[in-house]
Amino acid sequence: MLDEISGAPVFTGERSRAGYRLNRMAMSLTDPANRAAFVADETDYLHGMGLSESEVDLVRRRDWKGMIEAGGNIYLIIKIAGALGIALYEVGAHTAGMSLEQFMAQRKGR
Amino acid sequence: MGRIVGGIGSSHAPSFGPVYDKGQQKDPMWAPLFDGYVPVRTWLEALRPDLFIVVYNDHGNQFFFNSYPTFALGASEMYPQADEGWGKRDLPDMRGDPDFSWHLARNLIDDEFDPTICQEMSVDHGVMSFMPMLTDTRWPVPIVPFAVNVIQHPVPKARRLYKLGQAFRRAVESYPKDIRVVVFGTGGLSHQLQGARFGFTDPDWDNEFLDRLETDPEPLAALSHREYMERGGTEGIEMMNWLPMRAALGPKVKRIGRTYHAPMITGYGLLALEPV
Numbered sequence: 567m568l569d570e571i572s573g574a575p576v577f578t579g580e581r582s583r584a585g586y587r588l589n590r591m592a593m594s595l596t597d598p599a600n601r602a603a604f605v606a607d608e609t610d611y612l613h614g615m616g617l618s619e620s621e622v623d624l625v626r627r628r629d630w631k632g633m634i635e636a637g638g639n640i641y642l643i644i645k646i647a648g649a650l651g652i653a654l655y656e657v658g659a660h661t662a663g664m665s666l667e668q669f670m671a672q673r674k675g676r
Numbered sequence: 677m678g679r680i681v682g683g684i685g686s687s688h689a690p691s692f693g694p695v696y697d698k699g700q701q702k703d704p705m706w707a708p709l710f711d712g713y714v715p716v717r718t719w720l721e722a723l724r725p726d727l728f729i730v731v732y733n734d735h736g737n738q739f740f741f742n743s744y745p746t747f748a749l750g751a752s753e754m755y756p757q758a759d760e761g762w763g764k765r766d767l768p769d770m771r772g773d774p775d776f777s778w779h780l781a782r783n784l785i786d787d788e789f790d791p792t793i794c795q796e797m798s799v800d801h802g803v804m805s806f807m808p809m810l811t812d813t814r815w816p817v818p819i820v821p822f823a824v825n826v827i828q829h830p831v832p833k834a835r836r837l838y839k840l841g842q843a844f845r846r847a848v849e850s851y852p853k854d855i856r857v858v859v860f861g862t863g864g865l866s867h868q869l870q871g872a873r874f875g876f877t878d879p880d881w882d883n884e885f886l887d888r889l890e891t892d893p894e895p896l897a898a899l900s901h902r903e904y905m906e907r908g909g910t911e912g913i914e915m916m917n918w919l920p921m922r923a924a925l926g927p928k929v930k931r932i933g934r935t936y937h938a939p940m941i942t943g944y945g946l947l948a949l950e951p952v
Contacts, residue, residue, distance in 0.1 A: 568829065571905040573872025578829045582741050593740050595761050640870040640911070641735040641827060645761030658874035658941070673875065 573662075577639050585637020588624075591615040592642035601649045628652070630660040678851035680844075681723050682858040682932075683925045684716065685889065685918040685947040686806045687865060688732065690760065691940065693805040697765055705939045709946075712935025713809040716948040719932050720810055726855040727773055728819045729780075729844060731837075731920045732802035732862045733826045735760065738794075744828050745792035747840075749784070750799075750821040751777035758798040767808065770799060773818040776851065780820060783847035789840060797821065802862055817858075826863065826914050831901065834916050838897035841923025848924075861921030863914025865936075865943035866907070873909065875941040881907040882943040883936055885915060890931055890949065893922045908943075918947075925951040 568576045575581060582589070594600045594615060604611040612622045624632045625646060633643050640661075647657045659669035692706065701710035737758035739745060755770040774795075781793050799821050811817060825831050841859070848857045865882040868874055885908075888896055897919060904913045922929075932948040 568902055568905070571902070571910050572868075572876075574868060574870055574874075574910045576829055576905070576910055577827060582828050586741065589736070589741060592761075593736050596737060596759050598759065598763070601761070634870050639736065639741075639827065644869075645736070648760075648762040654869070655941075658869055661870040662872050662874040664874075669875065 575634060581637045582639070583637070585639065587616050587618070588621050588633060588636060588638050589642040591617055592638070592645045595645045595649045604649055628660075630657045631663065634661050678848040678853065678855045678857055680848050680859060680924055680951060681725060681856045682720065683861070683921045683929070683949045683951075684720070684810070684858060685861045685921055685945065686810075687942060687944040687946070688802050688805045688862045689942055689944070690801045690805065691942070692944070693765055693801060693808070696809055709935060709937040709939070709944050710809065712933060712937075712946050713806070716933040716946060717810050719948060720858065723858065724856060725817050725858045727776060727857045728817050728860055729822060729857060729924075730803050730819050730860040730862065731822045731824060731840075731917050732799075732860075733914055733917060734802060734823050735800055735827070737800040738798045739823065741828060744825055745823065746825045746832055747789065747791035748797070748823040749777060749781055749791040749793050750797045750819075751781065751793050751795050752797055755797055755799045755803070755819065755821060757804055758800040760800055765804070767804060767813055768815065770803070770807075770815050771818040773820060776855070777820050779851055780844070780847045783850060784843055787843040787846065789843055791822070806862065822920075824917055826916060829901070831913065833901075834899055834904070834919055835897045837916050837919040838894070838923045841920030844920060844924040845926065859921045859924040861918035863917040864908060864912050865915050865945045866909050866912040867942040868909030869911045869941070871910070876909050877938045877941065877943045878907060879936065879938050879943060882938070882945055886934060886936065886945055886947055889918060889922050889947065890929060890934075893919070912943075922949070925949055928952045
């Protein structure tokens with residue numbers, strides 16, 4: 567079974583199962599009212615969506631790499647970032663173990 | 677009888693729709709891409725199409741992993757735009773053609789393809805991001821969206837998607853009305869949105885894909901998922917969505933337009949073909 571390609575997790579059924587609650591919470595943010603509730607009180611919203619303490623912690627710490635490792639799908643996880651006004655580059659760089667500045671500097675060097 | 681009169685492959689992305697909406701097509705970073713859509717739009721209008729079949733993938737907007745369809749066929753009169761988490765673009769809902777959708781459903785199932793049939797369905801940037809560059813945003817041409825799971829593995833094989841395009845052609849040609857159909861395949865090209873290779877694109881692979889899709893597409897249907905993801909990124913596997921478009925056109929095609937540009941973290945491609 568394909569599980570990883572060049573250091574990127576492949577979003578398998580197993581990952582989808584592990585990340586189910588996290589991804590479901592992320593999808594809920596396609597509703598503007600839910601985005602407002604999330605931004606107003608993150609912890610309360612995340613508990614209300616049934617996330618575990620470790621999942622709440624990943625979101626609170628903006629640990630995008632950790633969210634992907636916990637079964638987050640990138641297309642869902644960027645909805646969390648979107649609600650918080652954080653851009654894809656910052657999320658992606660973090661999943662690669664870099665800061666946004668490091669990522670941009672590396673790109674310039676290419 | 678219906679006829680397939682054209683095929684268009686296009687990248688889709690949340691990024692370039694809003695760039696277009698803001699009228700920044702001439703921005704030097706984007707102009708090489710947007711300029712390519714202009715002659716294709718002129719050609720498409722001159723074709724006088726009656727219907728667009730759009731093969732794309734949803735990004736956790738219409739479908740969630742509670743029940744994620746491998747193939748989903750729209751059969752609605754209207755397809756609202758999905759809010760993907762950052763608000764909608766200022767665009768009207770898209771029009772559908774449920775009569776054709778149900779004809780397509782019957783024919784696909786006769787052909788041993790079994791899509792989930794959706795009488796309510798929103799569409800995301802997989803359909804809408806590039807559409808305003810190719811047609812009037814009052815949407816004069818109805819669409820039939822056809823969503824393919826390329827995000828939760830196991831995903832369908834490339835060969836299956838190629839055969840799907842051949843089934844589209846049979847379905848169009850058995851339609852009693854004289855309609856002119858353009859098939860779209862959208863997604864890709866190379867991009868990697870997470871993990872150690874974040875930001876990866878491969879213009880060589882993307883251009884090889886565009887070359888082969890035009891002139892000798894069948895071997896692309898034999899490539900494995902591993903090959904698509906190693907060469908184009910785990911998210912770049914979306915480019916398999918272009919295979920049904922190409923297969924629907926039949927063996928020989930004439931190229932109308934082709935553009936490639938990789939300004940950010942996605943290899944953007946556009947390919948317009950006519951059957952001969």
